[in-house]
Amino acid sequence: MRLTSVLVCVWVVTAGAALAAPDTSLRPVARADNTAEPATASLRNMRPVARPALLEAALVRQLTRQFETGADPGFQRALESQTTLMSRAFAAVSPQATGWSLRPILRPDSMIQKAMAQRRERAKGAVCGDPGLQGEFVGFVPGRIAACGIEEAVKIRAVSGIALSQQALMDCTTAAAFKKWVDQGVKPAIGNAGGGLSQIRVAAHYACRTRNNQPGAKISEHGKGRAIDISGFRLRDGTEITLLQDWNRRGTGTMLRQMHQRACGIFGTVLGPDSDRFHKDHFHFDTARHRGGAFCR
Numbered sequence: 578m579r580l581t582s583v584l585v586c587v588w589v590v591t592a593g594a595a596l597a598a599p600d601t602s603l604r605p606v607a608r609a610d611n612t613a614e615p616a617t618a619s620l621r622n623m624r625p626v627a628r629p630a631l632l633e634a635a636l637v638r639q640l641t642r643q644f645e646t647g648a649d650p651g652f653q654r655a656l657e658s659q660t661t662l663m664s665r666a667f668a669a670v671s672p673q674a675t676g677w678s679l680r681p682i683l684r685p686d687s688m689i690q691k692a693m694a695q696r697r698e699r700a701k702g703a704v705c706g707d708p709g710l711q712g713e714f715v716g717f718v719p720g721r722i723a724a725c726g727i728e729e730a731v732k733i734r735a736v737s738g739i740a741l742s743q744q745a746l747m748d749c750t751t752a753a754a755f756k757k758w759v760d761q762g763v764k765p766a767i768g769n770a771g772g773g774l775s776q777i778r779v780a781a782h783y784a785c786r787t788r789n790n791q792p793g794a795k796i797s798e799h800g801k802g803r804a805i806d807i808s809g810f811r812l813r814d815g816t817e818i819t820l821l822q823d824w825n826r827r828g829t830g831t832m833l834r835q836m837h838q839r840a841c842g843i844f845g846t847v848l849g850p851d852s853d854r855f856h857k858d859h860f861h862f863d864t865a866r867h868r869g870g871a872f873c874r
């Protein structure tokens with residue numbers, strides 16, 4: 578009963594306002610073409626049909642474009658708050674419209690949902706918000722001992738379109754560094770040799786162990802999901818390039834040394850066959866940060 582009387586009140590007030598509207602207001606409340614039946618017409622025109630809907634559609638188009646092109650992970654939150662702001666803005670401009678219709682609230686939301694679904698579809702299999710990192714989100718990985726474990730782990734199976742020989746568990750910081758190295762270090766060094774790079778041989782990734790498996794040594798970065806060991810590369814024609822056999826070889830050795838050099842800085846620690854006896858057959862990369870810059874041997 579109370580709601581009905583409120584509605585009737587609003588009706589009477591707005592219908593009255595509409596009659597006076599053409600002389601006193603530019604708002605699209607009452608229009609000249611409705612003069613024959615002013616009371617009924619004004620009721621029709623109170624509805625949020627023309628202007629709010631157009632404004633809203635334009636805003637949503639703009640937001641959708643931003644959403645589709647933006648890589649900002651905070652964008653969805655921003656979008657949601659903008660949607661709320663939009664609803665409030667309409668309420669301020671046109672109280673009748675938002676009071677009488679659910680459309681201005683519901684429609685942007687469904688359009689945004691659609692845009693988000695499309696984006697998810699495109700990014701299928703992507704982790705760390707990067708389509709170039711294919712794999713799955715794992716989340717918290719508890720360590721066997723307290724010093725081990727990963728807060729937010731991902732399991733990577735392909736980097737920048739190149740398959741890994743085994744899936745590798747790490748955090749997103751390390752995954753991002755890995756991808757940067759594949760793009761800026763590995764691909765340019767190999768170029769079109771053997772038809773180009775087809776697979777990266779992963780020797781180790783997450784493992785709760787001490788450095789170089791030495792008793793009493795500090796926990797390795799491998800135990801924190803911040804390290805990866807690479808032992809070789811396969812080319813499209815089937816050629817295998819390995820750290821063990823090719824590091825000192827002409828041609829392929831030059832490629833490996835370029836990759837090693839380029840990794841320095843992308844990763845905080847870079848160890849290759851020349852560093853010590855533990856790394857004759859693989860590159861060790863990790864994202865630990867050292868005072869005085871990257872440690873590369």
Ligand SMILES: [Zn+2]
Pocket residue numbers: 781799804805806860861862
């Ligand atoms: Zn290692």
